[in-house]
Amino acid sequence: AALNKLGDGSLRSATEAEDANIAFASKLCSKVGSPFGPKVNLVVSSSASRSFLDKVQKKVKGASICSVKDLASTSVSGTSVFLTPSSKADYQEARKLAEDGCPTVIVNALFKDQKSVPESATMAYFLKPLTYNSQVAGFLVRSYPSQWTVLDAQSSVLGTFTDADILVPKTNTPDLRASVRLVQKSADEKAIRARSMQ
Secondary structure: OOOOOOOOOOHHHHHHHHHHHHHHHHHHHHHHOOOOOOOEEEEEOOOOOHHHHHHHHHHOOOOEEEEHHHHHHOOOOOEEEEEOOOOHHHHHHHHHHHHOOOOEEEEOOOOOOOOOOOOOOOOOEEEEEEEEOOEEEEEEEEEOOOOEEEEEOOOOEEEEEOHHHHEOOOOOOEOOHHHHHHHHHHHHHHHHHHHHOO
């Protein structure tokens, strides 16, 4: 996420986001699949390009890498990390593995509706920039098992939320409204303090 500062839909922005996702997945796989840890499978989307797959194979070590298309012919054991799933078929495979008892992690999903990921799934890592007056004024972050945390742009904690407080009912998607209000209030208070010091 730190790599993708543009967020403007350009090819450069998409490439930066792709590189950040691969870097995160690489770190995740290396930690989960440590020498004495479980086997790790890194599963890329059925629609992933050959160049994306090549990049993943070059940068991710310590995991078996395959496409969702290959799962039917593969015996899966250990933890499966789905990197940027982008179709219903990708989510169906992830869900099937999870329901069969295989630990399953989804990293930066590109396509998600209420039926893609069940509400029982836990959002482990989340980073969402929150804007006010067209500028990033704070962030909503989650690093499981910690609570959802709202930070201002200087990383001061403005508030925390439990899953029950922040998630849209029957989903695992956070409702951003309360977080944005906290960031707006903080930005307004800072502006008032700055004006009063002049």
